[in-house]
Amino acid sequence: MILSRELLFLVLFGLSVQLLSAQETDPPGQCGTVAYNQWLEKQDPGYASSRKSVQEKIRDYLRRMNVQKEDSNQVIQIPVIVHILWNTAEQNIPDEQVWSQIFALNEDFRRLNADTVNTPVMFKPVAADSRIEFCLARRLPDNSGPSNGILRIWTDKAEFGLDNKVKSAYHGGSAAWDRDRYLNIWVCKLTANYLGYSQYPGGPDSTDGVVIDYRCFGRVGTLNPHYNKGRTATHEIGHWLDLYHIWGDDFGSCDGSDYVDDTPNAADANYYCPTHPRITNCNATGEMFMNYMDYCDDHCFNIYTAGQAQRMRAAIFTVRTSLLSSDGCDDYIGMQELEKDNHVTLYPNPASDYIHLTFSKPLNKAVFIVSDMTGRTCLLGQATNVTHQALDVSHLNDGLYFLSVRSGSSSVTLKLLLQR
Ligand SMILES: [Zn+2]
Numbered sequence: 572m573i574l575s576r577e578l579l580f581l582v583l584f585g586l587s588v589q590l591l592s593a594q595e596t597d598p599p600g601q602c603g604t605v606a607y608n609q610w611l612e613k614q615d616p617g618y619a620s621s622r623k624s625v626q627e628k629i630r631d632y633l634r635r636m637n638v639q640k641e642d643s644n645q646v647i648q649i650p651v652i653v654h655i656l657w658n659t660a661e662q663n664i665p666d667e668q669v670w671s672q673i674f675a676l677n678e679d680f681r682r683l684n685a686d687t688v689n690t691p692v693m694f695k696p697v698a699a700d701s702r703i704e705f706c707l708a709r710r711l712p713d714n715s716g717p718s719n720g721i722l723r724i725w726t727d728k729a730e731f732g733l734d735n736k737v738k739s740a741y742h743g744g745s746a747a748w749d750r751d752r753y754l755n756i757w758v759c760k761l762t763a764n765y766l767g768y769s770q771y772p773g774g775p776d777s778t779d780g781v782v783i784d785y786r787c788f789g790r791v792g793t794l795n796p797h798y799n800k801g802r803t804a805t806h807e808i809g810h811w812l813d814l815y816h817i818w819g820d821d822f823g824s825c826d827g828s829d830y831v832d833d834t835p836n837a838a839d840a841n842y843y844c845p846t847h848p849r850i851t852n853c854n855a856t857g858e859m860f861m862n863y864m865d866y867c868d869d870h871c872f873n874i875y876t877a878g879q880a881q882r883m884r885a886a887i888f889t890v891r892t893s894l895l896s897s898d899g900c901d902d903y904i905g906m907q908e909l910e911k912d913n914h915v916t917l918y919p920n921p922a923s924d925y926i927h928l929t930f931s932k933p934l935n936k937a938v939f940i941v942s943d944m945t946g947r948t949c950l951l952g953q954a955t956n957v958t959h960q961a962l963d964v965s966h967l968n969d970g971l972y973f974l975s976v977r978s979g980s981s982s983v984t985l986k987l988l989l990q991r
């Protein structure tokens with residue numbers, strides 16, 4: 572008996588040691604953007620010169636900006652369409668996982684992420700809110716109907732590479748929505764240890780967007796424990812808005828640049844989660860390994876700088892301007908008033924912790940969206956075949972909100988006051 576208990580202890584102890592070391596020695600994931608862009612240059616003879624022209628436009632804009640300070644403080648909202656390409660059921664990730672990704676993006680890009688407290692004191696002065704937000708598409712590209720911003724497409728492909736096939740229906744993928752109005756995000760199983768890849772501004776319209784592996788997309792679901800805070804998308808969308816890796820992709824030399832002044836020089840990619848200050852031959856005071864454009868684990872990241880925010884906004888104001896007038900996140904004009912055939916009651920209002928919705932008829936496939944006065948989505952919920960729904964709003968600050976209830980092509984928006 573004792574022997575078997577000892578054996579059990581040894582087996583368990585051995586297992587836990589093995590698990591620990593497995594975590595620390597897991598081969599790290601990789602961003603495919605550099606390899607993809609090299610491939611694209613060979614595929615598309617015009618791509619290199621198009622990139623050059625984009626770079627010049629952004630450089631000139633930033634120069635002008637530094638003199639004239641003409642960037643408005645406007646918050647930019649980018650409509651997103653998520654294409655989920657699934658071959659096995661596990662790859663067909665739930666809506667909640669997609670929503671958690673949009674939340675994560677809005678926190679990271681607006682510096683509302685809880686882990687800003689981990690930004691080292693020496694980097695806090697350059698940390699920035701980029702005033703860029705993301706919303707799931709609410710209408711189809713041809714305005715023929717509403718959309719929830721998520722497409723689910725079964726594919727016979729076991730996995731995809733860095734060759735754009737995921738963006739082509741002919742090759743088992745899904746065609747991009749109009750890149751002038753939407754950011755296309757493809758979620759699929761990627762080959763090897765690639766976490767994602769992105770197309771810089773200036774590439775072909777039909778392949779514009781980012782691709783993310785389903786095991787590192789969002790914050791909930793079956794995720795790789797190293798990449799479970801939605802920051803692969805934060806990183807890849809950084810590339811999509813013309814940010815480079817923070818070490819300048821120079822294979823460890825100190826000469827490469829990310830063309831941003833307030834990110835300190837770095838030798839090479841950092842992995843897992845180093846201890847600050849990380850001193851290298853390119854940086855005697857500490858590398859900014861917690862920057863989203865490095866390669867660390869998700870929990871290690873917490874900062875975009877003012878220079879990076881300015882560069883991303885410059886990309887939007889020069890070569891992605893059409894997104895500024897996109898109607899992708901406006902409600903579909905043909906939406907029917909839900910109230911016409913289903914009476915909706917909201918109580919209590921004002922509310923403090925929970926709100927309740929009742930419907931005179933069962934509501935099929937309902938989505939509940941609470942947004943604040945700036946239009947930022949604060950809460951999402953869904954239910955099917957309900958006549959009553961409770962929503963927990965206890966985490967939201969006091970103030971006025973809009974509660975939108977959608978079902979099929981019907982919707983109603985109610986005002987909600989939170990008061991404690
Ligand atoms: Zn990258």
